[in-house]
Amino acid sequence: MTKNNEQLSLEVAALTRETKELGIPIMIVFEGVPASGKTRLSNELLLTLDAKYTRFIPTKSPTEDDLRYQFLQKYWNSLPARGDINIYFRSWYAYFIEYQENKIKNSIYNKYHVLKRQIQNFESMIKDDGYEIIKFYIEISDKKRKAHLKEMKENPLTNWKAQEYESAIADDVYHKEMHKILKDAPKDEWKIIDYTEKDEAIKSMNQHIITRLKSAIQLHKETKKVSDGNFSDNFKSELLNQSIEKINNKTYKSLIGELQSRLKELQFALYERKIPLILVYEGMDAAGKGGNIKRVREKLDPTGYEVNAISAPTDVELTHHYLWRFAKDMPRSGHVEIFDRSWYGRVLVERVEGFATKDEWSRAYQEINQFEKMWTDEGAIVLKFFLTLDKDEQLKRFKEREETPEKQWKITDEDWRNREKWDLYIEASHDMIEKTNTDYAPWHIVPADNKKSARIEVLKYIIKKCEEALWGVKQY
Amino acid sequence: MTKNNEQLSLEVAALTRETKELGIPIMIVFEGVPASGKTRLSNELLLTLDAKYTRFIPTKSPTEDDLRYQFLQKYWNSLPARGDINIYFRSWYAYFIEYQENKIKNSIYNKYHVLKRQIQNFESMIKDDGYEIIKFYIEISDKKRKAHLKEMKENPLTNWKAQEYESAIADDVYHKEMHKILKDAPKDEWKIIDYTEKDEAIKSMNQHIITRLKSAIQLHKETKKVSDGNFSDNFKSELLNQSIEKINNKTYKSLIGELQSRLKELQFALYERKIPLILVYEGMDAAGKGGNIKRVREKLDPTGYEVNAISAPTDVELTHHYLWRFAKDMPRSGHVEIFDRSWYGRVLVERVEGFATKDEWSRAYQEINQFEKMWTDEGAIVLKFFLTLDKDEQLKRFKEREETPEKQWKITDEDWRNREKWDLYIEASHDMIEKTNTDYAPWHIVPADNKKSARIEVLKYIIKKCEEALWGVKQY
Numbered sequence: 001m002t003k004n005n006e007q008l009s010l011e012v013a014a015l016t017r018e019t020k021e022l023g024i025p026i027m028i029v030f031e032g033v034p035a036s037g038k039t040r041l042s043n044e045l046l047l048t049l050d051a052k053y054t055r056f057i058p059t060k061s062p063t064e065d066d067l068r069y070q071f072l073q074k075y076w077n078s079l080p081a082r083g084d085i086n087i088y089f090r091s092w093y094a095y096f097i098e099y100q101e102n103k104i105k106n107s108i109y110n111k112y113h114v115l116k117r118q119i120q121n122f123e124s125m126i127k128d129d130g131y132e133i134i135k136f137y138i139e140i141s142d143k144k145r146k147a148h149l150k151e152m153k154e155n156p157l158t159n160w161k162a163q164e165y166e167s168a169i170a171d172d173v174y175h176k177e178m179h180k181i182l183k184d185a186p187k188d189e190w191k192i193i194d195y196t197e198k199d200e201a202i203k204s205m206n207q208h209i210i211t212r213l214k215s216a217i218q219l220h221k222e223t224k225k226v227s228d229g230n231f232s233d234n235f236k237s238e239l240l241n242q243s244i245e246k247i248n249n250k251t252y253k254s255l256i257g258e259l260q261s262r263l264k265e266l267q268f269a270l271y272e273r274k275i276p277l278i279l280v281y282e283g284m285d286a287a288g289k290g291g292n293i294k295r296v297r298e299k300l301d302p303t304g305y306e307v308n309a310i311s312a313p314t315d316v317e318l319t320h321h322y323l324w325r326f327a328k329d330m331p332r333s334g335h336v337e338i339f340d341r342s343w344y345g346r347v348l349v350e351r352v353e354g355f356a357t358k359d360e361w362s363r364a365y366q367e368i369n370q371f372e373k374m375w376t377d378e379g380a381i382v383l384k385f386f387l388t389l390d391k392d393e394q395l396k397r398f399k400e401r402e403e404t405p406e407k408q409w410k411i412t413d414e415d416w417r418n419r420e421k422w423d424l425y426i427e428a429s430h431d432m433i434e435k436t437n438t439d440y441a442p443w444h445i446v447p448a449d450n451k452k453s454a455r456i457e458v459l460k461y462i463i464k465k466c467e468e469a470l471w472g473v474k475q476y
Numbered sequence: 477m478t479k480n481n482e483q484l485s486l487e488v489a490a491l492t493r494e495t496k497e498l499g500i501p502i503m504i505v506f507e508g509v510p511a512s513g514k515t516r517l518s519n520e521l522l523l524t525l526d527a528k529y530t531r532f533i534p535t536k537s538p539t540e541d542d543l544r545y546q547f548l549q550k551y552w553n554s555l556p557a558r559g560d561i562n563i564y565f566r567s568w569y570a571y572f573i574e575y576q577e578n579k580i581k582n583s584i585y586n587k588y589h590v591l592k593r594q595i596q597n598f599e600s601m602i603k604d605d606g607y608e609i610i611k612f613y614i615e616i617s618d619k620k621r622k623a624h625l626k627e628m629k630e631n632p633l634t635n636w637k638a639q640e641y642e643s644a645i646a647d648d649v650y651h652k653e654m655h656k657i658l659k660d661a662p663k664d665e666w667k668i669i670d671y672t673e674k675d676e677a678i679k680s681m682n683q684h685i686i687t688r689l690k691s692a693i694q695l696h697k698e699t700k701k702v703s704d705g706n707f708s709d710n711f712k713s714e715l716l717n718q719s720i721e722k723i724n725n726k727t728y729k730s731l732i733g734e735l736q737s738r739l740k741e742l743q744f745a746l747y748e749r750k751i752p753l754i755l756v757y758e759g760m761d762a763a764g765k766g767g768n769i770k771r772v773r774e775k776l777d778p779t780g781y782e783v784n785a786i787s788a789p790t791d792v793e794l795t796h797h798y799l800w801r802f803a804k805d806m807p808r809s810g811h812v813e814i815f816d817r818s819w820y821g822r823v824l825v826e827r828v829e830g831f832a833t834k835d836e837w838s839r840a841y842q843e844i845n846q847f848e849k850m851w852t853d854e855g856a857i858v859l860k861f862f863l864t865l866d867k868d869e870q871l872k873r874f875k876e877r878e879e880t881p882e883k884q885w886k887i888t889d890e891d892w893r894n895r896e897k898w899d900l901y902i903e904a905s906h907d908m909i910e911k912t913n914t915d916y917a918p919w920h921i922v923p924a925d926n927k928k929s930a931r932i933e934v935l936k937y938i939i940k941k942c943e944e945a946l947w948g949v950k951q952y
Binding site: 010014017039042043046047050051052055056058063064065087089155157158160161265266268269272293294297298300301302303306307308309311314315316340406409 | 486490493515518519522523526527528531532534539540541563565631633634636637741742744745747748766769770773774776777778779782783784785787790791792816882885
């Protein structure tokens with residue numbers, strides 16, 4: 001028997017070297033009541049795997065800091081890179097039960113289904129991206145469990161740990177809730193392991209992992225990667241072809257400072273009410289995103305906002321789910337995060353340039369909607385601006401940049417290359433707005449042929465939406 | 477005047493594009509009593525800089541979680557990458573004053589000089605690596621300051637912020653302590669700015685930044701990068717040429733389990749006493765580091781330890797100070813962190829292969845000593861193992877790996893290439909041990925010709941050192 005487990009361990013180790021090679025990220029979840037044997041079982045697995053790409057992630061009760069972020073924030077942050085393995089010692093499921101039972105953020109999560117949907121969406125997003133999630137629920141006979149707890153209590157050096165177990169959620173609550181989850185889950189989603197016989201348990205764990213890794217490897221090899229922007233030949237869209245009334249200088253000067261001061265006041269009000277504000281900017285090159293953002297932030301308190309200007313992903317970012325790098329930077333409660341370009345790159349530049357496969361960018365619309373909902377579910381305000389520009393106006397601005405010494409750094413060959421693909425970008429933008437213009441995170445199209453008018457327009461819109469969220473009736 | 481400040485801002489922006497290009501990391505510190513104008517001044521600077529590579533980092537009072545890490549941990553974590561700019565809104569100096577005044581971790585920091593030395597070492601380490609640190613202290617006339625505070629209090633939307641100011645360290649304490657720091661600092665280290673006249677203050681800030689950036693750029697261009705391992709031709713060392721008595725199988729089997737159980741008990745005791753344990757493994761290829769680590773961790777509770785197996789740095793890691801990626805992974809209080817290879821790579825592989833310049837690896841000995849002291853200063857146990865192997869024994873193990881199917885993945889061309897440089901590695905190892913064998917973080921040389929003996933030796937040594945730290949008199 002022992003020999004057999006040794007062979008199984010070697011097989012698990014060999015398979016994980018293969019998943020590493022192929023870049024398949026693995027997440028292995030251990031749930032189970034305290035003293036059920038999940039420590040010993042997960043440690044057994046941990047010892048088998050290569051420490052170079054294995055992480056052990058224990059789920060603790062949410063800290064005060066955790067509570068200032070979105071429910072799944074810490075699981076986003078610690079997502080494994082391609083080829084890496086995370087072992088979760090209790091997971092988002094235990095976390096979920098704790099939120100429910102301790103009525104954490106009760107005002108937001110007054111309905112069971114919100115967090116449950118978040119978990120479902122989280123898992124489906126990462127599974128779609130090739131992540132393999134293996135879930136174990138560990139059980140043990142009551143007799144053995146009590147014996148083990150007693151032993152811990154009697155040893156002065158481990159007594160505190162037994163106490164810690166008891167100060168967490170009551171075992172029977174956890175047990176009851178987990179059994180609800182197990183019952184509702186699709187068949188075969190969870191592997192239940194009885195730890196009463198240790199060797200049998202290890203064997204069962206290893207066999208299950210082997211089966212799952214083999215099928216993940218098989219699936220990975222069969223998946224064809226097709227890059228195809230799939231653009232229609234004669235796309236025409238008027239949606240992005242609007243214009244805005246030109247504002248005169250005097251009105252602009254008197255309005256801009258007033259609006260900025262109001263926004264600063266609202267920043268403080270959002271902070272006090274712990275409402276995060278997420279502003280997303282997309283739009284054509286040279287539409288004036290930077291200048292627009294500058295006017296929005298100009299009077300804000302810098303300790304409470306951040307601008308995230310998105311460039312090409314680093315190699316570390318490329319080895320994660322594409323939403324990972326944005327999830328990591330989502331604001332704390334009461335803070336403002338401004339994205340100068342964003343996760344929408346997936347369905348814009350990545351689609352047009354073929355950096356994402358058709359399958360990837362096609363499913364991204366739904367992923368993005370689910371992603372944004374995770375934050376609005378918890379009270380965040382998400383506002384998205386698309387700054388549009390006439391093609392001739394863009395040419396004029398490009399040339400002006402080239403001719404003005406202190407603006408030359410702003411214009412690169414890439415801008416000219418993008419311009420050649422103008423129509424493709426328009427079509428991709430159009431699809432994006434149509435498919436991600438949700439009630440809870442709407443797009444606001446801002447004609448930016450006149451920069452000053454566009455700035456006033458954006459400021460007014462942000463103020464209106466913040467006031468609604470703070471004091472108005474309109475809530476999603 | 478306004479025009480002038482606009483030109484200065486443009487110059488600052490242009491210079492930071494140059495430091496970005498050259499890869500010079502910039503850290504700009506703003507200290508000053510509340511309502512002195514540092515918010516407005518730092519925001520003015522922030523608006524000038526490119527959000528793509530600028531981060532604004534406000535220092536808050538230490539949270540419970542912060543206190544579980546080393547004093548400067550959060551500043552290590554947020555170190556800018558090469559070419560990036562961090563603006564610190566209050567910094568490690570305010571943090572230092574708060575630690576002092578609120579008697580945080582008083583048992584450890586009973587002497588003023590410990591934290592002060594940590595700050596000095598931190599700054600000198602990163603300056604040596606080409607980081608430019610620019611420090612401002614903002615002052616304002618008392619009259620203007622009080623007027624500003626009053627205004628904040630009267631506005632219901634900003635009243636809470638005025639209150640927050642007052643709940644922090646008393647202004648006069650902060651003021652008194654900062655003036656001590658300013659007085660003790662070398663001339664020109666801090667730029668003091670009076671904010672009473674806003675435009676003058678902005679001008680003074682911009683001018684100072686321009687001067688400092690210019691000199692940093694100049695210095696960067698003058699610095700020659702020389703890679704030279706500087707090895708003596710006839711190096712011979714007996715230090716690493718020891719052997720260990722072979723243990724018999726029966727003794728090994730009875731001892732190993734007993735020692736592992738004891739170490740597990742000690743893990744719990746360290747946890748309760750909040751003492752972090754840091755184990756560093758270095759040594760020749762095939763010396764059995766992995767197997768040795770496996771025996772150390774075998775019975776430990778996986779929620780309380782981590783193994784950090786060091787591979788080649790990622791591109792993100794390469795753009796930071798070389799100690800950054802290790803600092804980030806240092807353990808919380810009461811946790812165990814095992815490094816399978818470590819920061820010593822700087823003076824081993826990086827020296828031998830020429831990845832670090834002579835200047836870089838030469839100063840690394842002192843940097844490493846200072847780095848380790850930062851953790852032992854706060855009560856961490858740092859133990860370092862060097863596993864040695866006879867050259868013939870290594871050959872035997874390499875060949876065995878090649879001939880055993882399930883071990884083949886362990887042997888690569890790189891191992892053979894390293895072997896060709898055996899003598900250089902020996903000399904580098906020898907220098908390393910001589911120069912970093914400190915009282916507070918000693919090396920333990922472990923002859924590993926016999927793997928089982930080496931495992932017993934390491935376990936015994938760890939147990940002895942933990943017992944000493946927990947209950948013994950020997951403390952550093």
